Amino acid sequence: MSAPQRPPQLLLIDDDVKLTRLLTGYLHEQGYSVTPAHDGPSGLALAAGGGWDLVVLDGMLPGLDGLEVLKRLRETSRVPVLMLTARGDEGDRVMGLDQGADDYLPKTVSPRELTARIRALLRRAAPAEPPSRLLDFGGLQLDLDGRSVRLGGTELALTPVEFDLLAELARHAGRLRSREQLVEGLRDRRFDANDRSVDVHITALRRKLGDDPREPRYIRTVRGAGYLLQKPDSR
Incomplete structure (x- = not known):
């Protein structure tokens, strides 16, 4: 039993x-x-x-x-x-x-x-079941099943929403994701389309990634359109 x-x-x-x-x-x-x-x-x-x-x-x-x-x-x-x-x-x-x-x-x-x-x-x-699916972006590693992120071998302390946003960008790496598409990818989270919730979380992610928004290594802003995740030096 x-x-x-x-x-x-x-x-x-x-x-x-x-x-x-x-x-x-x-x-x-x-x-x-x-x-x-x-x-x-x-x-x-x-x-x-x-x-x-x-x-x-x-x-x-x-x-x-x-x-x-x-x-x-x-x-x-x-x-x-x-x-x-x-x-x-x-x-x-x-x-x-x-x-x-x-x-x-x-x-x-x-x-x-x-x-x-x-x-x-x-x-x-909730932790996901193994085995892990690993995504690598030039030193930035996402374990989608283990819900962990490492940068240069050091684990980052992301909130659940920050992880989900980064994972959504990673699953569509190199492709633009609008704020609406990012919200749709977070099925359990209700954002108000008129507030700055997505932008606030992206700002927090960049800070933890050491990403300068003016010269981003990972998360690039497309003005008026959304965000995309890129590999370093891929621009």
Whole structure:
């Protein structure tokens, strides 16, 4: 007889105790194990301790705001992070995505949609089965099944969304991919076609690749059209 499967471990960091209890109860019913935290410092301490499959993080927290929690967490962890915001304007989304958030939702979201987004992020973050499929771009190696990226032999700490964007570009290397095509390739991720989410993630990817957008080695921008992945010195 096989052992029972461990439920996904979620950390919910939000100072709204009533909302936290509501979401915790709903998520428990959906098969998740949820641990709450109600301020920035305690939430960061729990998140940095590891063992989580996903973190749901409020943008406005006492002691340490959500963006600072996310910034510090990303120094040591690649755990998927879904941010919640009371305001939900584009500026908030861009700042959160730029710090490494994997998804962003307003706090008015229904528990049902929140659960759907959590499922999508967990699917994307789940390790794939071997054997690996390796793609090599002149020192940049992507393991599509192992979901890892190495640059010059050093593994890069990419978020799940960053990896998926790079993999989509790699699968169509040398060919232009519009923002709409990139979004379609990320089946589990809902981007607003009018916000800057794709551009923000591309900027983060370039930073981690050491890619100068003015003289790119890997990711080239075609103004007004999209992006393409090239091998170094292939222009």
